Structures are given as C-alpha cells and as structure tokens.
Amino acid sequence: MAVASTATTTTTTASARLIAAEERGGARLTAASLVAPATVLVAIGLLIPLVILFRYSLNEFVAQRKLMVEAVTIANYVKFFTDPYYVNILVRTLRVSVTVTAICLVLGFPLAYVLARTQSRFKNLLIMLVVLPLFVGNAVRAAGWMTLFGSKGAINATLMGLGVISTPIEIMYTETAVIIGIAAVNLPFMVLSLQSVIEGISRDVEEAAFSLGANPLAMFRRVLWPLALPGVLAGTILTFILGMNAYATPVLLGGPKFQMMGPLVYGQFAGVNNWPFGAAISFILMTATLLLTVAANLIVQRRYKR
C-alpha cells in the first residue's frame, strides 16, 4: 500500500513536471514570438548599421575623386587627433557640454525641488510647462533665442532703452549664446530626473535636520544632496550626453563658423562626402561621450558608496 502510494506520487510529480516543462516550452515560444519582431528590427536597423559605420571609418578617402576606397587603416582617427583644428572642435564641444551641465545642475535642482515639494493644484500644469518645450523641438527654441539675442532683438532693445548700453552687444554667434541655448534645451531633462528622486525623499528627514539645528545650506549638503545623488547622476549624464551631441542649437545660435562635433559629422557626410572621416568622427564622439559617462559613474560610486 505504502509502495503503491509512493508510486502514484512519483507518477503525479513526473506528469506535473512534464506539464510544467511543456508550459515552460510554450512560455519560451510565446516570449520569443512577442519580443522577436522589435528585437530583429532594432538589431537590423541599428546594430548592423553601427558595425558598417565602424567598418567605413577604417576605409580610405581619395579627395581628388571624392571617392571611398576600401582599406583597413586608422588614418582617419590619426588625422582627427593630429590636426589642431579638429582637436579644438572636440575640446570646445567638451567645454560647452561641461558648462551646460553645471548650469543645468545649479538651476535645475531648485526647480526640481520646488516641483517635488509643492502642494499647489497647478503642479501638473507646471510640470507640463517644463515638458512641453522638450517636445517642441530644438529648432523652434533656437528661433526664440534668435529673437532675443539679435542686434535688434529683445535683450539689446531693452538694454539700449534703459540706457545701459549705447551700441548693441553681440550675443548671437558666440559661445555664450550656444551655451544658454543648449542649457535651456537640456534643463527639462535635468529637472525631471531630479524631481522624481526628490519626491522619493521623505520631508521628515529635512525637518529632522532643521530641528537638530542645521541651517538650510548644511541640510542641503548633508541630507538632501547625498539622498538625491542617484537623480543628480542620472540628470548630469543625460544633460552631458545631450550637450555633446547637440546639433540644431550650435548650428543656429553659433553660426557657420562655430563648430561642434555634431555639425562637424554632418558636414563631412553632406558637405564634402568624406564618409570614412565622418564615420570616424561619429565613433570618436560616441566613445568620448561613453567614456566620460562611465568615468562619472565610477567617480561618484567610489566617493559615495563607502
């Protein structure tokens, strides 16, 4: 009897296992059929193109005939890093991105904090006002800055009307104009990254710091900042990446002489048809962005994870 019951149990578990295995097999099939179309599209439409682009960057370019010749050479990369003209463009792109990121952090944190803590019934509307420009497009926002920055624009007209200056100051086509423009473009990303994290920080810890005698600055430095660090990191990285890859803003507010990496890539492809060099610049841009992102991650982790 005991033996028989054990035997039945074994068969039941065995058949249960079989059913489970069948179900797992079915689940695997379902999972695969669900995810495959999107994956295949992204793999074919993006991964393969990236590989081809990298292959192109190792090709040669014959300037006289405007022709790409198949080769395996790092000449394009060498050309970029040995010519001061291109190195300067990379340095300028880095400088602009770092400045923009700093501005976004300094201005974005207060706005994110106010949005996270407000009890106002207009909160949703305020957040929409922050999000809307994000979607309107960089060219449209650059148009707004052009109206402000021009020699007869709003800023110069106001300053001259007030008698502060007698001749218009030049703002358009300067690095300052580009930095303001990109900072305005990237601010919403920083604000949204920070806001979601700050909302997760309990107000009680702030009050605790205050009741223990901390002034606002000490509270910020010792309590709020360390707790908000994940959001700070996410926002900083996003802002930096977007700064490095800015296109419309430098083209429109910096003018044709103000070169950054994004417009440089476009110029190599559309202007002079030098695909191998354009491909190499694309990869330099992507690598520089990725390296600095990883470095920022490591530094912050090393400093604060202990």
Add this chain to the structure above:
Amino acid sequence: MTAAASLDSRRLGRWALNGAAGLALALILLPLIFVTWLAFFRQEIPSFPPEGYSLRWFAAIANEKKFVDGFSLSLRLGVIATLIGLALGVPAALCVARFRFRGREALNSLLLLPLVVPGVVLGTSMYVFHVETENALDVDVLGTFWALAAGHVIIVIPWVVRLVTASLAGFDRTIEEAAQNLGANPLTTFFRVTLPMIRPGIVAAGLFGFVTSFGNLEMSLFLVGPGRTTLPIAILQYLEWRIDPTIAAVSVLQILLIGGAMLITDRFVKISRVV
C-alpha cells in the same frame, strides 16, 4: 544659534530657492514666449519693440510649400512610426516585463539603445546602411519614405518599451489568471483584461513616440531624399537663412499641436506620472 536667526536663514534659503527655480523656469519658457510674440508682429524684421500687431503671417504659411509639405510628411511619419512602434513595442514590453530568461537584461538594453545613441550617429549609421543595402539588393532604399519610416520606428520603440514596462510593473497577475480560470483563452485575456489595464501606459507611449518622431531632426537630416523634408528640417533650413514672423508663426503652430497632444494625453494619464 537662536530660533529667530535659524528661522531667518530658512526664509533666506526659501527666497534663494524660489529665485533660482524661477530663473530655471524662465530659461525653459522664454524662447517659446518670444517666438510666439514674434509671430504676431506687423513688421517683417524682428526688431523690438514691435511697430504693431498682425495675424497675416499665419495666413502666409499656407503659401509656403516647404512647410505644408514638411508638416504633411512629419505627420504621416509620426502616425505610421507610432502605430508600428506600438505594434512591435507593446509585445516586446510584455515579454521583458513578464518572462525571466537568460539575456533578458541585454535584450532590454538593446531595445533601449536607440535612446542612448546620439542622433547624429543614428543618422550616419543608417545612411551608410541604406547605401550598402541599395548596392547589395539593387533597389532604391536611400531617401525613400519607408526607409525613413523604419528609422522613425526604431526611435519610437524604446519609448514604448520603457513606458509600457513601467505600467506593467504594478500589474496584478491574479486578475489574468482569474479570467483564464473562467475560460478565457490567452488572446481574449489579453484584449479584455491586460490591454484595458495598461491603457494609460500605452497612451503615454503613443504620445511620447509620436512627438519623438514628429520632432526628430538629427537622424532625419541624413535620411531624407532630395526634395523631401520633414517639418523640423524645413524650420532649421529656413532659420539658417533668416528669422522672421513667418517662421515664428510656423513655430507657434507646432507648439499648439504638441501642447494639444499633451493636454489630450493628460486626460488619460497624468503627464507628471509618466515622465
């Protein structure tokens, strides 16, 4: 420190905080406010203060073929890319959120990759890919509508995956099991139970996907064929040449369209919760 002094420092801190927050909001909104203002100027030159106001620039847009064509192309691209992006992205999100399998993280990263790769690099890599495909298959690829649309689908997918995965995170699976116990097959369960419950996520994904496609500039710049421009490209090319109330009026229409889309979406799902 006395209580009064500490209160004072807190008040000062609050002022500094609100001041900086106001400045940030101004920096975000100023360009939109001024471009809107310019659209109503009577004179053509963007000089301040305006000589008067007029609505004629809005009427003038209808005669600018580039903007009308650009708008129509961007609209078609946005709608098609969003629909295909949803059709591919929602199942993918279901898979990533529901099943545990090896390489799941890698798969998720791959689907989100188009968000991380810079727009210019997306454009250049797809451009060379189209050239290679054209050479290999001997068919027109580069500059065709569907090649451009494929690129747009690829940048819509990560938004769909991200937002739908997020809305599936708080999903109670026992409800689906209940439906199946009551005799619903998987397909019925999906359409009658799962889909209605993740609808907010899908609506948000649709909106974000659409505006991403509609506003895309860098990638499209490499993929449009001769004589074909999207609205953002038309705006950029016009602005490289000049700034005047006509382009400002075009900008205002774009702001209204996007703002309207956001307000409608906000009725289904609170924007502040999904961004």
